[in-house]
Amino acid sequence: MIDPGFFLEIIPKLLAGLPLTLQLCTLSVLFGFVLALALALAQQGDSPFVLWPIRTFVSVFRGTPLLVQIFLIYYGLGQFRPNLQAIGLWWMFREPYWCAIIALTLNTAAYGSEILRGAIRNVPRGLSEASLALGLTRLQTLRLVILPLALRQALPAYSNEIILIVKGTSLASIITLTEVTGIAQELIAQTYRAMEVFIAAGAIYLLLNFLIVRALELLEVKLTPYRQR
Amino acid sequence: MFEKIHLLGFGAGGWGAALLGAAAITLILSALGFALGAVFGGLAAAGRLSSARIPRVLAKAYGTIFRGVPDLLTIYLFYYGGSVALTSLARLFGAQGFVGLPTFATGVVTIGFISGAYQSEVYRGAYLAIDKGQFDAAKALALTRLQMLRLVIVPQLLRHAIPGLGNVWQLVLKDSALISVIGLVELMRQTQIGAGSTREPFLFYFAAAALYFVIAGVTDLFFSRAEANASRGLAHR
Numbered sequence: 001m002i003d004p005g006f007f008l009e010i011i012p013k014l015l016a017g018l019p020l021t022l023q024l025c026t027l028s029v030l031f032g033f034v035l036a037l038a039l040a041l042a043q044q045g046d047s048p049f050v051l052w053p054i055r056t057f058v059s060v061f062r063g064t065p066l067l068v069q070i071f072l073i074y075y076g077l078g079q080f081r082p083n084l085q086a087i088g089l090w091w092m093f094r095e096p097y098w099c100a101i102i103a104l105t106l107n108t109a110a111y112g113s114e115i116l117r118g119a120i121r122n123v124p125r126g127l128s129e130a131s132l133a134l135g136l137t138r139l140q141t142l143r144l145v146i147l148p149l150a151l152r153q154a155l156p157a158y159s160n161e162i163i164l165i166v167k168g169t170s171l172a173s174i175i176t177l178t179e180v181t182g183i184a185q186e187l188i189a190q191t192y193r194a195m196e197v198f199i200a201a202g203a204i205y206l207l208l209n210f211l212i213v214r215a216l217e218l219l220e221v222k223l224t225p226y227r228q229r
Numbered sequence: 230m231f232e233k234i235h236l237l238g239f240g241a242g243g244w245g246a247a248l249l250g251a252a253a254i255t256l257i258l259s260a261l262g263f264a265l266g267a268v269f270g271g272l273a274a275a276g277r278l279s280s281a282r283i284p285r286v287l288a289k290a291y292g293t294i295f296r297g298v299p300d301l302l303t304i305y306l307f308y309y310g311g312s313v314a315l316t317s318l319a320r321l322f323g324a325q326g327f328v329g330l331p332t333f334a335t336g337v338v339t340i341g342f343i344s345g346a347y348q349s350e351v352y353r354g355a356y357l358a359i360d361k362g363q364f365d366a367a368k369a370l371a372l373t374r375l376q377m378l379r380l381v382i383v384p385q386l387l388r389h390a391i392p393g394l395g396n397v398w399q400l401v402l403k404d405s406a407l408i409s410v411i412g413l414v415e416l417m418r419q420t421q422i423g424a425g426s427t428r429e430p431f432l433f434y435f436a437a438a439a440l441y442f443v444i445a446g447v448t449d450l451f452f453s454r455a456e457a458n459a460s461r462g463l464a465h466r
Contacts, residue, residue: 063399063445064438065406067417072438075424076431163297170299174410181301194310202298209297 006196010187014201017180021208024097024169024179028104029162035105036112041142043117054113061110066168069107074099074175100172108165115161119154120146152223159216163209180204236427237436244423244433251419252440258333258415259405262340263398269345274352288349295346300404307339308332308411332413340408344401351393356382358389388459395452402445416440 039058042050061069077084077093084090092098123146131141173182184201188194239245276288295303311330319328359382367377409417416437424433 060438060442063442065403065417065441067406067409068420068434068438068441071421071424072431072434076434079429079431167297167299170301171407173301181299181305184302185305188305188309192309192313194306194308194313198298198302198306198310201302202294205299205302206294206297 003196006191006193007200010191010197011200013187014180014183014197014204017178017183018204018208020172020177020179021166021169024100024104024172024177025162025166027101028108028165028169031101031105032108032112032165035109036116039109039113040116040120043113044120058110058113061107062114066103066107067171067174070100070103070171070175073103096172096175096177100169100175100177104165104168107168108161111161111164112158115154115157116150119150119157122153123149148223152220155216155220155223159213162212162216166205166208166212233427233429233432236423236429236432244419244427247419247423248416248436248440251414251416252444254333254414255402255405255416255441256444258336258408258413259340259398259402261337262405263344263401265337265341266344266348266397266401269341270348270352273345273349274356277349277353278356292346292349295343296350300343300407301410303343304339304407304411307342308335311335332408332411335411336405336408336413336415340401340404343404344397347397347400348394351390351397352386354393355386355389359385384459388463391452391456391459395449395456398448398452399445402441402448406441 039054043054045051073093074096077099081090084093092102127145127149128141131145132138136144169179170181172179173185176182178186180201184197187197191197235243237243237245237248273288273291276284277292279285279288308330312328315330316326316328363381363385364377367381372380405415406417408415409421412418414422420433420437424430427433
């Protein structure tokens with residue numbers, strides 16, 4: 001029943017979509033991390049004018065489906081073409097590629113900022129008091145004491161978030177981007193061999209996830225030398 | 230754009246009733262998928278905790294695969310795979326052409342299968358969190374295995390599981406939007422139809438986002454109450 005010839009035929013076709021999957025994932029995770037960190041730091045203060053908009057952004061992007069977010073940005077904002085052209089952003093919102101990256105970035109920033117916010121809050125207060133007492137500036141305290149500890153602690157939870165983004169890139173296929181899932185769907189529609197295509201495409205995603213998890217585990221080990229025996 | 234808000238109303242040419250009806254389909258689809266997922270998840274958790282090797286390996290593979298592969302891919306597997314099986318079955322009885330699966334049932338089964346993979350982790354964790362003394366105490370009271378499960382283990386398991394189940398429910402609700410790709414007219418699909426025929430995509434997707442947000446928020450309250458109910462009599466930490 002399993003036909004090796006068919007697998008040899010479809011695997012290269014599916015792999016042709018991998019660069020796009022990787023691009024969507026890498027760019028969204030990078031942009032999303034920067035935004036998440038900014039949002040998490042902004043929430044350390046207690047000004048309601050800062051907190052309220054951020055809390056709203058976070059709960060909206062966590063409480064609605066990613067697909068709706070992608071459609072709202074791609075189809076919804078497309079309605080404002082003249083306005084976007086006027087401010088010179090139309091080139092971006094015209095492309096499904098950038099719309100997918102914007103949606104994934106905002107989505108992962110919302111989840112990621114919650115992870116980082118918790119990690120920053122969990123850094124013992126005494127450490128930042130100690131470093132201020134040593135005469136470090138607030139920025140130095142943040143850069144040399146709080147962030148290294150917080151980021152290290154956030155790493156396992158953040159690796160889950162990255163896996164969710166890898167899975168999320170598959171939705172880009174719905175707005176015409178032919179990444180791995182998009183190609184899988186075309187292959188299934190052409191050959192009606194859903195099981196084989198699922199196994200081949202699924203194996204690509206599982207392998208990708210495995211490599212990401214392993215890489216971040218190695219990073220964690222590297223960042224916590226004192227815990228190794 | 231918002232001068233077109235009457236398009237979301239309930240008067241002539243308003244899509245309000247259609248969207249609310251579709252939101253109800255989303256809610257029913259998610260609830261049934263979640264319930265079916267509890268069955269799959271319970272079985273898989275039992276497999277993971279079993280002392281026999283084969284159920285352990287199978288349950289582990291199920292969890293790893295369906296939590297690691299994009300849900301969209303799983304949906305295509307169930308819809309196209311199921312349709313092909315149904316078509317060849319129909320051929321046996323002399324039917325011709327392609328037979329598509331009923332989309333609602335396919336949606337429920339697919340969501341059940343995916344959420345079962347997540348729920349199994351929640352149940353397994355909850356079971357392992359039960360104090361070992363509870364099992365010994367139940368045996369000391371001469372409870373039968375079934376009594377022990379029903380009176381001692383399951384109530385405590387639920388207490389540990391409810392927060393995790395609440396997270397899985399939120400996931401299920403958002404995943405249900407993906408079922409729109411196989412043509413089921415739930416909230417996402419109905420929104421696409423409305424956006425297409427009125428040419429007001431921003432208004433419609435904004436309304437859909439708001440409806441999903443409200444459903445997520447209201448059902449979250451339900452889980453919070455269930456959690457409070459399951460942990461009554463416990464000291465608050």
